[in-house]
Structure formats: structure tokens, C-alpha cells
Amino acid sequence: MRSSAAALALSLCLAPPALAGSCAGMGDLLTFIEAEGGYSVPSDCPTVDRSDxxxxxxxxxxxxxxxxxxxxxxxxxxxxxxxxxxGRSYLLHELVHAAQYRSGAQLHVRCEGELEREAYRLQTSWLRQKGEFREAMLLDWAADALGRCPGDKMAMDY
Known part of the structure; x- marks a missing residue:
């Protein structure tokens, strides 16, 4: 998520929190997030909606x-x-954010950018394991650009 303002705008557009959804079809992603990110695999998952x-x-x-x-x-x-x-890598990225908030990680970072950086790091690691090196490289740039806190310098020089 890019900003708290965007989160607020979307939360106002949506109904009250729904009951958590099924984790069916997400087991491989959740296991990866647990192994690589250290987050517990949930017994229930966030509701995933397709939306305009x-x-x-x-x-x-x-x-x-x-x-x-x-x-x-x-x-x-x-x-x-x-x-x-x-496409699954983007779902994995959002599941990382769900795991971060479930664990309270957002309370222990300097800014939201650190949460983004971790989500991109796990997404690109998963893509590399699947042999998708070009896509991982492109998302490394996004991780560096979006995963910074105010005052941080770019890690990569393009």
C-alpha cells in the first residue's frame, strides 16, 4: 500500500470487515511466507476480492x-x-502484508516503506525460486523505490 490516505480511502469504500476467507489454493504461498519471512501460517486467510x-x-x-x-x-x-x-507472486505480496499486520510488524517499523520492502523481498525471492529472474529483477527496482522511509537514499544506482 502506498499511503495511509489510500488505505483510508479504500476502507471507506468497503463494507465492514468480513469473516476471514478460506486458505484454499494458498497453501504453497503461506508455507513460503512462513519459511522465508518467519510469519505463522494462519488457520484462516484474509478475504480476497477482485475489484475495480x-x-x-x-x-x-x-x-x-x-x-x-x-x-x-x-x-x-x-x-x-x-x-x-x-500473478501468484502478487497474491503472495499481499498475503505478506496480511501476515505483517496480523503479527503487529507495522508497530515496529520506521515507516510503511519497510513493510513494502519486506513484501517485495519475499515476492522476488519466490519468483527467483520459480525461475522468473527477469520479473524478480524488475520488482527489485520497485522494492528499492517504494521500500524507503523519508530521508533514505536509493540502494541501487541505475
Missing amino acids: LLASVPALRSQVGAFIPATGHILLAHDLDTDSTL
């Missing part, structure tokens, strides 16, 4: 997914193919 809200909220137009802490929902672009390796 990402395109309608200006701060989120360029995103294919978002985790909304206020509701516990994951929103995915309606045209994201979660059967593809790249």
Missing part, C-alpha cells in the same frame, strides 16, 4: 493488488491471472 476499486482510487491506479488493514481484505485487479507465476 484499484482503478477508481487515484493513489492505487498503478497497483494490481492491495491489502487493506482496516478491513483485512486483499483486493486484486479483476484481470490479474492468479494461476500464472507472476
Whole structure:
């Protein structure tokens, strides 16, 4: 998520938090997040919704997914193919955010950028394990650009 303002805007557009959804079809992603990120595998998962809200909220137009802490929902672009390796990596990224908030990690970071950096790190690690090196490299740039706190310098020099 890019900003608290975007999270607030989306939370106002959504109904009250739904009961957590099934983890069916996410077992491999959750196991990876547990092994690589140290987060516990939940017995229930966030509700995953396909939505055009990402395109309608200006701060989120360029995103294919978002985790909304206020509701516990994951929103995915309606045209994201979660059967593809790249599409599943975006679901994994949002599941990392859900795990971060479930564990209280957001209370122990300097800024939201640190949460983004970790989500991208796990996403790119998963992509590399699947042999998707080009996509991982491109997302490394996003991790560096979006995973900074105010005052941090770019880690990579392009």
C-alpha cells in the first residue's frame, strides 16, 4: 500500500470487515511466507476480492493488488491471472502484508516503506525460486523505490 490516505480511502469504500476467507489454493504461498519471512501460517486467510476499486482510487491506479488493514481484505485487479507465476507472486505480496499486520510488524517499523520492502523481498525471492529472474529483477527496482522511509537514499544506482 502506498499511503495511509489510500488505505483510508479504500476502507471507506468497503463494507465492514468480513469473516476471514478460506486458505484454499494458498497453501504453497503461506508455507513460503512462513519459511522465508518467519510469519505463522494462519488457520484462516484474509478475504480476497477482485475489484475495480484499484482503478477508481487515484493513489492505487498503478497497483494490481492491495491489502487493506482496516478491513483485512486483499483486493486484486479483476484481470490479474492468479494461476500464472507472476500473478501468484502478487497474491503472495499481499498475503505478506496480511501476515505483517496480523503479527503487529507495522508497530515496529520506521515507516510503511519497510513493510513494502519486506513484501517485495519475499515476492522476488519466490519468483527467483520459480525461475522468473527477469520479473524478480524488475520488482527489485520497485522494492528499492517504494521500500524507503523519508530521508533514505536509493540502494541501487541505475
